[in-house]
Amino acid sequence: MTSSEPRGPAAPTGGSAAPTGGSAAATGGSAAAATDGPPAPRRHADGAPAPFAHVLPASMRAVVVDEFGALPSLRDAPVPACLADGVVVRVEATGVCRSDWHGWQGHDDGITLPHVPGHELAGTVAAVGADVSTWTVGDRVTVPFVCACGTCEACRAGEHQVCERQTQPGFTHDGSFAEYVALDHADVNLVRLPQGLSPVTAAALGCRFATAYRAVTVHGRPRPGDWVAVHGCGGVGLSAVMVAVAAGARVVALDTSAAARAAAAACGADVVLDPAEGTTTGGVVDPAAVAARVVATTGGGAHVSLDALGSPATAVASVLGLRRRGRHVQVGLLLATAAHPPLPMDRVVAWELEIIGSHGMAAHEYPAMLARIASGELRPDRLVGRTIGLPDAPAALAAMSRPAAAAGMTVIVP
Ligand SMILES: [Zn+2]
Ligand SMILES: [Zn+2]
Numbered sequence: 001m002t003s004s005e006p007r008g009p010a011a012p013t014g015g016s017a018a019p020t021g022g023s024a025a026a027t028g029g030s031a032a033a034a035t036d037g038p039p040a041p042r043r044h045a046d047g048a049p050a051p052f053a054h055v056l057p058a059s060m061r062a063v064v065v066d067e068f069g070a071l072p073s074l075r076d077a078p079v080p081a082c083l084a085d086g087v088v089v090r091v092e093a094t095g096v097c098r099s100d101w102h103g104w105q106g107h108d109d110g111i112t113l114p115h116v117p118g119h120e121l122a123g124t125v126a127a128v129g130a131d132v133s134t135w136t137v138g139d140r141v142t143v144p145f146v147c148a149c150g151t152c153e154a155c156r157a158g159e160h161q162v163c164e165r166q167t168q169p170g171f172t173h174d175g176s177f178a179e180y181v182a183l184d185h186a187d188v189n190l191v192r193l194p195q196g197l198s199p200v201t202a203a204a205l206g207c208r209f210a211t212a213y214r215a216v217t218v219h220g221r222p223r224p225g226d227w228v229a230v231h232g233c234g235g236v237g238l239s240a241v242m243v244a245v246a247a248g249a250r251v252v253a254l255d256t257s258a259a260a261r262a263a264a265a266a267c268g269a270d271v272v273l274d275p276a277e278g279t280t281t282g283g284v285v286d287p288a289a290v291a292a293r294v295v296a297t298t299g300g301g302a303h304v305s306l307d308a309l310g311s312p313a314t315a316v317a318s319v320l321g322l323r324r325r326g327r328h329v330q331v332g333l334l335l336a337t338a339a340h341p342p343l344p345m346d347r348v349v350a351w352e353l354e355i356i357g358s359h360g361m362a363a364h365e366y367p368a369m370l371a372r373i374a375s376g377e378l379r380p381d382r383l384v385g386r387t388i389g390l391p392d393a394p395a396a397l398a399a400m401s402r403p404a405a406a407a408g409m410t411v412i413v414p
Contacts, residue, residue, distance in 0.1 A: 232309025
């Protein structure tokens, strides 16, 4: 994987690095099974064989990418090995996220083919490594999309979301578009699901909802009455709208999809705008014109603005739509040809704007968010648009190449 580029809920990555356990790709192989002969089992850094793999079945159904950009196939694959400090989780729900789409498109150089996507998961622990002390088989869990090492300088500072040696299911090793997924450093990364929280709702917590939660509450920090602009109302954008509204902010939400705008309004956005309306010249949206509409709507510019889509146009429009001393939070992934948007740094200096990247949320920060979900103040269940089975996952991934027809998150129930 790259060392400087983002990945996430359509979220940025910060650091990254080599996966802790052996081959980046082959989370494969607890046993024979499989289609192409037994792959090498993933081993722990010390070379110890994966423990407890025997309690797992040898094979499972999984969505496998064999070629970037070509439709993945649903087939039998080896159940991943359980590392000594990891667990294997029986997947009960897994979200279809734009960063899965980026990975499938070949925008992430950490992915080795063949590859199983999927990083927004909830499920039940099915196997536990010998060195894991806090988790047992049967625990219901989710996990941040960044699985931290727990020991690097960033982790020692509590900033697990930018761990130097992070692993990411669905990127550094096989992910959760499957019946089972391996998760590393379980004592550091697993999050226990509260009673009553369904796996389908919980699936978004490891990526889009948690990322939006932290992007708004830690980075954006709107005060009651402040204006928050949200560019892009997919899963992470709608989550941001909900969290900003809960903070007492006024929200202007922008999306070219009428269904997404309606969903943003249902999440409490005060104003919804179609960014293409009146801002397009020759089929190209002018970010400055989009920003001017935000400035007019907010009486001088947003106090906080998020690019929740991840494109040069939305990033620039977000920055230009701020008022003086405003804060832009980049949440959407900027990858491949979109990696270096032409941000107006003259404005950043003159108006003392802040530009902040957001890359998920550490497991230890989840309890406060889960408490607000348990109380009903935040309703991530409202963000789920539809549930599908594994056989429909390849088409759902491919559908992200086009503008969304329906609002909300798609969640796979394997
Ligand atoms: Zn995601
Ligand atoms: Zn670390």
